[in-house]
Amino acid sequence: MTSAQTRQVTDAEVKRVHSSAILIDTHNDITSRTVDGYDIGEAKHDGHTNLTALKEGGVGAQFFAVYVSAEYVQGNHSANRTLQMIDTVRHDIIALYPNDFVLATTADDIERIHREGKIAALMGIEGGHAIEDSLRLLRDYYALGIRYMTLTHVNTNDWADSSGDIGDSKVAHHNGLTDFGKQVVREMNRLGMMVDISHVADKTFWDALSVSTAPMIASHSSCRALCNVPRNMTDEMIVALAKKGGVVQVNFNCGFLSEKSAAAGKLVKPSTLPGVRGEDADIAEYKKRVPPATLEDVVAHIDHIVKIAGVGAAGIGSDFDGVSCTPTGLEDVSKFPNLTRALLQKGYSAEDIRKIYGGNTLRVMRAVEAEARKEQAAR
Numbered sequence: 001m002t003s004a005q006t007r008q009v010t011d012a013e014v015k016r017v018h019s020s021a022i023l024i025d026t027h028n029d030i031t032s033r034t035v036d037g038y039d040i041g042e043a044k045h046d047g048h049t050n051l052t053a054l055k056e057g058g059v060g061a062q063f064f065a066v067y068v069s070a071e072y073v074q075g076n077h078s079a080n081r082t083l084q085m086i087d088t089v090r091h092d093i094i095a096l097y098p099n100d101f102v103l104a105t106t107a108d109d110i111e112r113i114h115r116e117g118k119i120a121a122l123m124g125i126e127g128g129h130a131i132e133d134s135l136r137l138l139r140d141y142y143a144l145g146i147r148y149m150t151l152t153h154v155n156t157n158d159w160a161d162s163s164g165d166i167g168d169s170k171v172a173h174h175n176g177l178t179d180f181g182k183q184v185v186r187e188m189n190r191l192g193m194m195v196d197i198s199h200v201a202d203k204t205f206w207d208a209l210s211v212s213t214a215p216m217i218a219s220h221s222s223c224r225a226l227c228n229v230p231r232n233m234t235d236e237m238i239v240a241l242a243k244k245g246g247v248v249q250v251n252f253n254c255g256f257l258s259e260k261s262a263a264a265g266k267l268v269k270p271s272t273l274p275g276v277r278g279e280d281a282d283i284a285e286y287k288k289r290v291p292p293a294t295l296e297d298v299v300a301h302i303d304h305i306v307k308i309a310g311v312g313a314a315g316i317g318s319d320f321d322g323v324s325c326t327p328t329g330l331e332d333v334s335k336f337p338n339l340t341r342a343l344l345q346k347g348y349s350a351e352d353i354r355k356i357y358g359g360n361t362l363r364v365m366r367a368v369e370a371e372a373r374k375e376q377a378a379r
């Protein structure tokens, strides 16, 4: 048995490097609980996220998911739900704890708020059906502070195919993006909203990549080469995304990190939101039957992206409070310093870690902002 040589790392070094980075997590679903009255300020530790734990984990900026479940498509309630989810970020998180969270909409905002010692709060829509096929709603959401949108959730919508139902022959697919879907991408470019390809079908990814004039992100996806599930990205996709300046934000969901977890998870009724009414039994069953992934798995996914696409292509998109199983050693937002230690042990420099944790995301945001200025000036 061979064991890779790992570097000795002191607590002081972990602390120094960790606090020298702006840790930007591009996906957290605590909003699905705050919208139902959960108080993020109470350190209850019954999920993955609360204010105390965010501080303990040294989180500098948090993209809160404005998650719109596919169920809202029926009866056209998607826009209503989107606005309620935006309100929970603005009202139940930022306005309730103004000494701790400040709304950020630009890369400069993140840096300024971080210097002030507060947590930058950002918003990204999860599920392109949120716009109800209207560019006007897309513009309204931008005005309210939304800075990325996943083109789909697990459901194919009227203009983009999802990885979640691409194998379902009962669903009418489009072979990627429709003409309107391409218009959505172009309007996101013009507004300065990041195009997020997490959850989309592979063909949708390739269509979006060829249409987008700005770098794109996968806000919470991992590597298919290490865990072969449709939600993860192939090496070819990762390299192509990186070539256009984009970033893959590694997802901590056990079932996206480890094939063992993914295989066991398939046997359990999927439940995605811990604490959501009526799902507690499923969560318990899931925990009993699914072996968790590990901190080392997360490092392996980051390392794989870095090896094939460079250190500029990797980021963090935990999916905390959006998943039923988190890795041993990275159980919740307070545990991020463990990842810093593991990356240092693996031989990553402080500079590399600063890029992976936030520098790469800031670079994409600035490129997206610059493209929007350019396109708006050209009209």
Ligand SMILES: [Zn+2]
Binding pocket: 126, 199, 220, 322
């Ligand atoms: Zn998701």
